[in-house]
Structure formats: C-alpha cells, structure tokens
Amino acid sequence: MKTIIITGGASGIGKAAVELFTENGFAVAIWDMNETEGKALEQTLQQQNKKVLFIKVNTADFTQTQTAAKVTHEYFGSIFGLVNNAGVTRDAPLLKMSTEQWQQVIDINLTGVFNCTKSVVPFLIQNNAGRIINTSSVVGVYGNYGQSNYAAAKAGLIGLTKTWAKEFGRYNITVNAVAPGFIATAMIETVPSNVLEQIKSRTALSKAGSPKDVADAYFFLASESAGFITGVVLNVDGGLTL
Numbered sequence: 001m002k003t004i005i006i007t008g009g010a011s012g013i014g015k016a017a018v019e020l021f022t023e024n025g026f027a028v029a030i031w032d033m034n035e036t037e038g039k040a041l042e043q044t045l046q047q048q049n050k051k052v053l054f055i056k057v058n059t060a061d062f063t064q065t066q067t068a069a070k071v072t073h074e075y076f077g078s079i080f081g082l083v084n085n086a087g088v089t090r091d092a093p094l095l096k097m098s099t100e101q102w103q104q105v106i107d108i109n110l111t112g113v114f115n116c117t118k119s120v121v122p123f124l125i126q127n128n129a130g131r132i133i134n135t136s137s138v139v140g141v142y143g144n145y146g147q148s149n150y151a152a153a154k155a156g157l158i159g160l161t162k163t164w165a166k167e168f169g170r171y172n173i174t175v176n177a178v179a180p181g182f183i184a185t186a187m188i189e190t191v192p193s194n195v196l197e198q199i200k201s202r203t204a205l206s207k208a209g210s211p212k213d214v215a216d217a218y219f220f221l222a223s224e225s226a227g228f229i230t231g232v233v234l235n236v237d238g239g240l241t242l
C-alpha cells in the first residue's frame with residue numbers, strides 16, 4: 001500500500017483528497033494545524049478501516065515538518081508522495097497590506113512547501129519513486145486584485161515545481177502543480193457574492209468547482225497513469241482562464 005502525505009488535509013480540498021485517496025487504496029498522513037478537524041477525520045476514516053494518521057503540524061515550521069516526516073515514515077514504513085495543499089489567504093490591496101499579512105502568506109504558502117518537500121524527499125529517494133504535487137492557483141499565473149502575497153507565493157510554487165522536476169527526475173520522482181480556479185470551500189466564503197457571480201460568469205462551465213474536482217487532479221497526478229508527466233501546471237478551473 002502506497003502512503004501519501006496531504007497537508008491541509010483537515011478541511012476543504014485537502015479533506016476531499018484524504019477521502020478520495022483512502023477510498024482508493026492509499027494510506028494517508030494528514031498534516032494540519034487544525035487538531036479538532038484533523039482528529040475527527042482520522043477517527044471517522046479509521047472506523048471505516050482506512051489507513052490514516054493525523055499529525056498536528058504547522059508547515060511553516062521546519063522542525064515540525066522534519067519530525068512529522070520521520071513519524072510518518074516510522075508509522076507506515078515508507079512514503080510515496082506528498083501533496084502540498086495547505087494554504088491561507090490574507091487579502092488586501094498592496095497599499096493596505098501589512099508586512100504581517102505579507103509574511104504570514106509567504107511563510108505558509110511558499111516556505112511551508114519548501115519545508116515539507118525538503119523534509120519528505122529523502123524518503124522518496126530511498127524508494128527511487130515518488131510524487132510531489134504542489135497546489136498553486138490561477139492567481140499565481142494571472143495575478144489578482146488584493147492578493148500580492150498570495151499571487152507571489154503561488155507563482156513561486158510554479159518555479160519550485162519546475163526546479164524540483166529537474167532535480168528529482170533522476171530518482172523517478174515526478175513534481176507537478178495543480179492550479180485551481182474558484183472552488184467552493186471555506187477559503188472563498190469571504191469573497192463578496194457579486195464578485196463570485198462575476199467569476200462564475202467568466203468561467204466556461206459557469207460554476208465554481210468542488211473540492212473533489214481538485215482532489216481528482218491530485219489523484220491522477222499521483223497515479224501510475226501520470227508516470228511520464230512532470231513539471232506541468234494543471235489548471236482545474238472550469239475554463240476560467242480561457
């Protein structure tokens with residue numbers, strides 16, 4: 001049984017991914033700061049005889065990601081993949097954005113991915129196989145009003161994806177990014193409804209995506225079927241960027 005780590009797996013897209021991977025024969029380590037939601041999901045899935053482990057981790061802290069990688073490896077015996085899904089928003093137009101808002105998003109959405117990947121990759125190299133999937137965003141490709149911090153971090157993930165595809169290809173490890181459009185999760189609850197309506201009207205499929213739409217893309221990129229795909233950015237946006 002292959003083991004995959006899903007950061008931010010306690011809610012939203014990450015939770016849908018935890019459910020999808022465990023339903024389809026993966027063992028899953030959920031790394032999330034939200035202990036209440038993470039433990040509840042672990043308990044529900046363990047009652048269904050799924051192989052799952054919750055670890056409370058702040059991905060912005062390298063010491064914590066290193067410990068979590070060791071604990072995951074000891075518990076499951078090997079690690080096949082990592083989905084760098086944890087992310088936050090702290091929106092404001094540039095002139096109103098505080099340095100704290102800037103730094104929090106860079107620390108979690110960019111440095112957090114560096115921390116998790118640096119902690120986990122040695123275990124993938126041991127197997128000479130593996131998958132790394134980074135959650136970017138259409139905002140990282142096209143920019144967005146009020147999201148300097150988020151756009152910078154998500155664009156940075158595209159650079160990391162291509163760099164790591166080159167660095168780790170020799171170990172049979174693929175590295176890809178998913179760029180979701182607007183997905184109906186807690187993250188977009190703060191977006192005003194008129195803005196959401198505008199976004200829907202600009203989307204070819206005329207709707208927001210579901211968490212499972214993005215989880216399905218993670219699952220494909222983690223599968224054997226995607227074995228010769230590396231360094232790509234897969235849009236999951238219903239045609240928002242056409």
Ligand SMILES: NC(=O)c1ccc[n+]([C@@H]2O[C@H](COP(=O)([O-])OP(=O)(O)OC[C@H]3O[C@@H](n4cnc5c(N)ncnc54)[C@H](O)[C@@H]3O)[C@@H](O)[C@H]2O)c1
Binds near residue numbers: 009032057188
């Ligand atoms: N929802 C969207 O429209 C959308 C669009 C594009 C990209 N994304 C990206 O998809 C990913 C998941 O977003 P979501 O909508 O499911 O968000 P969400 O807020 O529903 O879930 C995010 C999860 O990450 C966890 N988390 C946050 N900071 C963390 C940290 N430092 N350490 C560990 N865990 C942490 C939270 O506890 C939460 O469980 C994010 O990277 C987000 O930027 C979302």
